[in-house]
Amino acid sequence: MTNLGAQKLVIIGNGMAPGRMLEHLFEQAPGLYDVTIFNAEPRVNYDRIMLSPVLSGEKTFEDIIIHGDGWYIENNVTLYKGHRIVEINRQARTVTSDHGVTESYDKLVIATGSVPFIIPVPGKDLPGVITYRDLDDVDAMLLAAQSREKAIVIGGGLLGLEAAAGLALRGMDVTVLHVMPTLMERQLDPAAGYLLQKAVEERGIKVITKANTKRIIGTDRVEGIELDNGTIIPATLVVMAVGIRPNAGLAKDAGLAVNRGIVVDAGMQSSDGDILAVGECAEVDGMVYGLVAPLYEMARVAAAHLAGDTKPAFVHSDTPTKLKVTGINLFSLGDFADGDDREEIVLRDATAGIYKRVVIKDNRIIGTVLYGETSDGAWFNDLKKKGTDISAMRDTLIFGQSFQGGAPLDPMAAVAALPDDAEICGCNGICKGKITSTITAKGLTTLDGVRAHTKASASCGSCTGLVEQLMSLTLGDAYNPAAVTPMCTCTELGHDDVRRLIKAKGLKSIPAVMQELEWKTSCGCAKCRPALNYYLVCDWPDEYADDYQSRFINERVHANIQKDGTYSVVPRMWGGVTSAAELRAIADVVDKFEIPMVKVTGGQRIDLLGVEKEDLPAVWADLGKAGFVSGQAYAKGLRTVKTCVGSDWCRFGTQDSTGLGIRIEKFMWGSWTPAKLKLAVSGCPRNCAEATCKDIGVICVDSGFEIHFAGAAGLDIKGTDVLGLVKTEDEALEHIVALTQMYREQARYLERIYKWAKRIGHDEIRRQIMEDHDKRRAYYERFVFSQKFAQVDPWSERVSGKDKHEFKPMAAVGFHQAAE
Amino acid sequence: MTTNWIAIGHIDDIPLRGARCVKTPDGKIAVFRTAENEVFAIEDQCPHKGGPLSQGIVHGRAVTCPLHNFVISLESGRALGADEGEVRTIPVRNIDGQLSIAFEAAALVAAE
Structure with missing residues (x-):
């Protein structure tokens, strides 16, 4: 979607600084620019500071993504992943990537970051x-x-x-x-x-x-x-x-002023009026930066200038340093070199491994080093920033804030005593007053809410404790760190509580749930009703009467609504295998009903698009005669089981992957799940069925079947994790079914497997499905029981007259040949 | 310009918390029946992107559009919450379950 009349903004680089700049820009001047980003890295914007926790295994890559693919779509940003810009042509005002893409710009932002310094010794280019x-x-x-x-x-x-x-x-x-x-x-x-x-x-x-x-x-x-x-x-x-050095080669080649970095003024403007630079590649007033706080400040300034506000200017400030190694607490700020005009106060506690040193000049703090115990870092930072005269508290200064004025040694009191302009989040330069006022103004009650609105503790996360203390201070008892997000505005309860109470209280209808759990609306809303309907279908398969009026239209009429109000129809093709007779039947239906588009789907079947709602039962009747049943392509339920041709045909195939896929699909079709469920079976590790980005996947190997789970290939992209290896097809089926049932019973409505798994822990799932045989068997049996009620082809039911009213208008009036 | 009441069917033809369509030369009209047995009729076209409101989930005196979740008041035809927009409402008469809608021939012509 292009935005007519908008100027073209091109950004080279997709790191944290330009990402933050765009957030500010979209807030200040939405729609002013059509934005295109070229990222030399083949991925979205992530929190580079948090790479160390990813390396140590304390976080995963998904945890540190700042802008997922969805963000670029929502904001209409074109992102070229894996495109390195090789030329800036300032005369033509274009940039060209190594893949040959040329884009013109009105404004260009260079954010090429830095390159690691390689020490020039022999052997530096060796692999490894x-x-x-x-x-x-x-x-x-x-x-x-x-x-x-x-x-x-x-x-x-x-x-x-x-x-x-x-x-x-x-x-x-x-x-x-x-x-x-x-x-x-x-x-x-x-x-x-x-x-x-x-x-x-x-x-x-x-x-x-x-x-x-x-x-x-x-x-x-x-x-x-x-x-x-x-x-x-x-x-x-x-x-x-x-060490690193600014990556300014491209700017230099383009003839921009480059010193250590790309020379910019306090408004982030380079020597070319239409080109700005932000981040580690930029040099302001002779300084280049590598810590995130000043880079975010550059982002804020650049966004304002792009939005037409030329007042903001970049000002240098010292940034505290923290080491992100779990168990080592270290804080360092400012200048702490010795000098004749400087005094220092030092505290050492060898047993506790504590060392604190404050460097003072003219009764003002100019530097601080804290090791082992760093909770006073924010306070020292504040004293330094304001240039507070510390002579009155000199004797006790080193003991920290809680010691001043005999205040109790209570961390909450220490936070309460901080002034409003004390910096809490160093990465984002957020002070106490901004956090507390935003909490009040926006009525925030969750840490995620505070992070979304203020960015405090949203980067390296080391100030999370302080932010939570501020929330308790501001909200009092209203802040409950474990607070749950309600299902919707009809209730205070979260999904997990509702699911638990449905089982515990034996609630078996939507009105019963709403009554017993004190719903605030008379008959719910479009968010909670489909969720409740699913929970009840899942928990009481034999007793609960499915409430069709609480289902989304697609699940009510068993087809997918399209933007023009017509529907698409996808018949099931077991394991992606079809035949001449089936294809002929589809062709006949397309001709007979003049279906405008026939499309092969990613799930190895055929989609008939543009069918009028009134024609649906007749289309299904004809398809049914050829043996087709609904493909449930519209369902929060089992969609497809993709397969490759496996050992029957393929020279690499190790097992009958097609046969196993069909077997799984025939076993599981018709089941409702919290969100859509897509499976695949590949016959060998070459993985032609792409099983490793599915909700559940199987990779056949010589020794058996490797079961994978929790992949994603939609708004998020994530490879699967291995659940475990089993020896036989029967075992593979039992494990997959048990995993599905565990997911059905525990996940929140609309939560895909990968999100559920992340929430409850992959190890816990492995323990229950791979190790606890009784539990696995019980899950399996509950699924089998539920299938007795679920495996009814909805199309043939409707061909036989069920829900007739859905497919016919109530009346036609005002025409010359009016019905009445 | 006269108001004609045109019969469209019985209330039981519409499922509770559901809707049916009435076709007119001027486009479809969606006729809703709430959980409380009230009946409302509005233009079957969401003010946002023209989605068929008759296909949405009915809750309280509102319907959620199936395309992009606009919530439309059945009483006023206006979008609720943060969204903006409005659809035409059509008067409905319910006499012992027999439903009629007000059908203004002149208005229809004018609209075309």
Whole structure:
């Protein structure tokens, strides 16, 4: 959809800075620009700061996505993934990608970020030598970590230590080489650097300081490193994390002013009036930045200028540094070098492993290092930012905020005592007053709500505790951290509570649920009624009378409504297999009813589009004569089981994948599920049926059947996880059916398997389905029981006259040949 | 311009919390029956993107459009909540379950 009259904004790079810039821009000036993004990385915008938790296994990639594919669609942004821009033509005002796409611009934003610095030693190009910059690097490290062999990280700064900790957690034997005498010397003084080194070594990581790499050894791939002093350290993986430099080559080639980075003014404007630069590639007032807070500030300024407001200007400020290694608390801010005009206050507690140092000049804090106990970081930051004269509290300053004025040692009191302009979220520059006023103004009651509206704690998340304390302070008892989101405005209860109470109270009709659970509306709404209807169908298959008026139109008339009010009809093709007779019957139906479009679906069957509602029963009658039943392509239920041709035909096939797919589909068709359910069976690991992005998939192997689950290939894209390996077809069927029943009984309405699985935990699902035989058997049997009532072909029912009123108008009036 | 009451059928022809269509030369009219047995008639065309309102889920005195979830008041024809838009409402008469709609021939011609 193009927006006529809009200017064209092209962005090179899709990292955190341009992502944030667009959020601001869409808020301030929606529709002003048609936006196109070229991303050299083949993916959406994610939180790069959180790559370390992904490496260590504490988070998954999905957890750190900032803008999913859906965001780009919703905001009409064209995103070219995996396109590296190779040329900016300022005369023609165009950019061209390495895939040959040329796009013209009215305004161009360069956000090419930075490139890791590679130390120029022999062997630097050997396979096995990588940097730590993006998800591909993390994937490469994870792959290497499977070997459980030796790794070397060059660089004992923030990034290097996070990489080392992650690799160690993944089972590698890690050595950190650092060229300076102490770790993180740019952020920590030697004393704190020493404590940090001890903590790192306690994690089984070897640290060698003052280590100069002479060369990387290896012939076909990396085998180790030789230091200047002749020491040789063997390794199969070398990670270089020695720093970054702005990625400004493209801008330089285009003739823009480039110094260390792309030179921009305080309005993010480069030497070309139509070109802006934001992020790590930009140089403002001689400074380049690598931490997220100033980059987000650049994003805010650039968005304002793009929106036509030229007042905001970028101002330099110090950003606190935190290390994201679980169990190591470290906070560093400002300038802490020694000097004649400076004083320092130091607190050490060796047993507790605490070190605090505040550097003071002219009675004002200019730097702070906290190690082991960092809860006063925000307070010190605030004192420094405001230039508060600390002479009155000098004697007790180092003990922190709670010690001042004899206030009790209560963290809530400490947060309450912070002034409104105290910064809470360093990444996003959000202060206390902004958070509390937004909570009140927007009536927010959940952490997610606060994150959505203020961004506080939405980046690295280390201030989450502070934000939650602010919520308790502002909301009092109304804030319940475990608060659930209600199903809809008809009730205060969440989906999980409703499901539990339906079972516990034995509620067997929608009016009973609404009465007993004190619904606030007389007959619900379009959100809760379909959900309740599903829960009751699932929980009481033999007793509950399906309420058709609570079903979405597609499930009421067993076809898919289209934008013009016509319907599409998809007959079932078991496992994607059809025949001449079936195809002939479809062709005849298309001719007879003048169906305007026939389309092959992604689920290996045929879609007839543009059927008038009144024609549906007659179309079904003809299809039924050829043996077709409904494909339930409209259902929150079992859709398709895709297959490949398997061992019957394929020279690689290890099992009869087609046969198994058909067997599963014949067993499971007709079942209602919380959201649509798509399966696939591939006959070998080449995976031609694409089973590893399905809700449930099977990969046949020589030794049996590998069952996969929780994939997605829609608004979100996610590969499946392995549930387990079973030996026989019978076992495969039983495990798949049991997994489906577990999902049917536990998930929230409209929640796909991958979201449900993420919520309750993949390990828990594996435990119940793979290990607990009694539980699996019970799930299986409940599914089989429920199928007795579900496996009725809805099309033949309607051909026989059920719900006749649905397909006929009530009357026709006003025509000359009016019916009445 | 006279108002003619035109019979369209019996209330029991419409499912509770459901709707049926009446075809006219001017397009379809959706006739709704609420849980409380009230009957309303509105133009069968959502003000948003023309979705067939007769196919939506009926709740209270409102219907949710099947295409993009606009909620339309059956009484006023106006979109509820944050959405904006309005459809024509048509008077309905219910005498012992026999339903008629007000059919203004002149208005119809004018609309065409």
